[in-house]
Amino acid sequence: MKIVVDYNLCESNARCVEAAPDVFEIRDDDRMYILNENPAVDQRHAVDTAVANCPRQALRLEE
Numbered sequence: 001m002k003i004v005v006d007y008n009l010c011e012s013n014a015r016c017v018e019a020a021p022d023v024f025e026i027r028d029d030d031r032m033y034i035l036n037e038n039p040a041v042d043q044r045h046a047v048d049t050a051v052a053n054c055p056r057q058a059l060r061l062e063e
């Protein structure tokens, strides 16, 4: 799986970080960074939750 973010939609509100802190991070520049674009299978549930919880629908997964 690969995580794709649309930075035109992302507003850095950190909902994805709450769901999957090993995968997403907000840095000092207030921008969201993906720490691992291709997370392991055991992170799938957390990543799915992050995608579902993003209020801007800025995240999607490619298989």
Ligand code: SF4
Pocket: 005, 009, 010, 011, 012, 013, 014, 015, 016, 017, 032, 053, 054, 055, 056, 057, 058, 059
């Ligand atoms: S939850 Fe969505 S809008 Fe918020 S930081 Fe993550 S990708 Fe951006």
